[in-house]
Structure formats: structure tokens, C-alpha cells
Amino acid sequence: MKRRKIFAGNWKMFKTYSEAVELVNGLNAGLKKTEGREYVVFPPSPYLREISSLCASSPFETGAQNMYFENQGAFTGEISPVMVKDCGASLILIGHSERRHVFHETDEEVNKKVKAAITHGIQPMLCVGELLEEREKGETVSVLNRQIRGAYAGVEKSDAAKISIAYEPVWAIGTGKVATPEMAEEAHMSIRAIMKELYGDDIAAAVPILYGGSVKPDNIAGLVKMENIDGVLVGGASLEVKSFLDIINV
Ligand code: 13P
16 A cells, blocks of 8 residues: 655754754755655744745645644643644644653643644644653553554544654654664554554555654665655754755655
């Protein structure tokens, strides 16, 4: 089955405005588009509108790194799904490990954000992944089960098809310790098995599952040739034009 392939860069809380513009201009100039691949950048929210307009006539789509689930209200410091859309973004990262572990976001909040994104026509990219201690205790699959079942609770099958998943083992994020292609493949197969239990064969076969965690130009080739790895979500190496182009042009 032919699945969507998504190559994405999460800029996290990096870059000044002028650096962000320089980065996106460099990416737009150097991208060698491969048929069937989708490209996304997740800039910091103050630059989302400008970066979205710079990408409007390019193959890059944009997404926000986080949002609150209410449409509006007295929620100082938050941004809403309405604002994300208004800035021209078409995707939203939900449940990134830094949201879960630094800001203590729960599976229940992740679920509310997934539903809010769907209501507003924003594609959720759901991030899941285990801590090192959870992997060492053999709990990887149960963590994935809990995170995925929590995120999709009450989500209809027709809406489940709109969500992509990024498997980002927490121990591999920003550490230089990439999961081997075989480890990532095994986790992606577990995710597909959970999706099969929840929504059946067709959704399980169609859901794009990206790998994230220390993806670099020198390890991308091994990752993308795995059957169940449908793209990558890149942090550090997406912050420089050359290294991100070396990854997405692979
Ligand atoms: P690194 O590529 O810097 O490990 O970050 C991965 C990540 O968290 C992407 O969302």
C-alpha cells in the first residue's frame, strides 16, 4: 500500500525572526522535490504567519508546535486552533515529548487538542514515544498503547485517517543517540498493530508513521528504507539549510 511520506522539521524554540526567514528561503531554494513526498516546517509561533506566507507557493506546508484546545478565552500565553489556521498553518504537532515531559501535558489534554485540531481542519501530527527507563523495563509497547489510545479516545474512524503519528523515543531526542532502523521499524510495527485494533486494517495500513530522534544526514538513508518508516520529524538538523536539505533531498 502506498502511504503518504512526510519530511518535517521542528524548529522548537530556536531562531530569531531574520534567521527563520533566511532558513526558509534557503530551504525553498534548495529543495529537490520528490514525487509523493510532503514537506513541513514547524516554526516558533511568532513567525508562523510570515513563514507560512513565504511557503505559500512552495512545496513546504507549515504547522504550529503546540496550541490550546479552546477556540478563544482568558488563557494567557496560549494560542488557539483558530489562530493557527489564521496564520496559514495546516498542521499541528500534538503531544511532543517536550510538551509531555517539560510541561507535563497529559494524554487527556493531548486528546482534547487532537479533537480541536480536527474540528478546525488542522492535521494533527501526534507524537508518541517512551523514556529510556521505560524501554529498559520492556514497557515500550505499553507506553505506546497508553499514549495512542489516550490520544484517539472518541475519535471517529473517518477523522483518525487525518492524523499522522511521529514515533520519537525520548532517549533519542537531542542526544545524538538515534534508534537503529530496526528498533524504529519494530516500534512502528507495534504502532500499526495498535491502530489495527482501534480502527481496522485500512487505517492501520494508511497512517503515516514518522521517526524522530537525532535524525541526521548520515543516518537518514538507513531509516527511510524501512518498510514502516514513512518519513522523519527532525529537530536539531532542521535548523541549518544544508543539513535539512541533505535529509529531505535524500
Ligand atoms: P532532534 O532531531 O534534535 O533529536 O529532535 C527530534 C525532535 O524532537 C523532533 O520533534
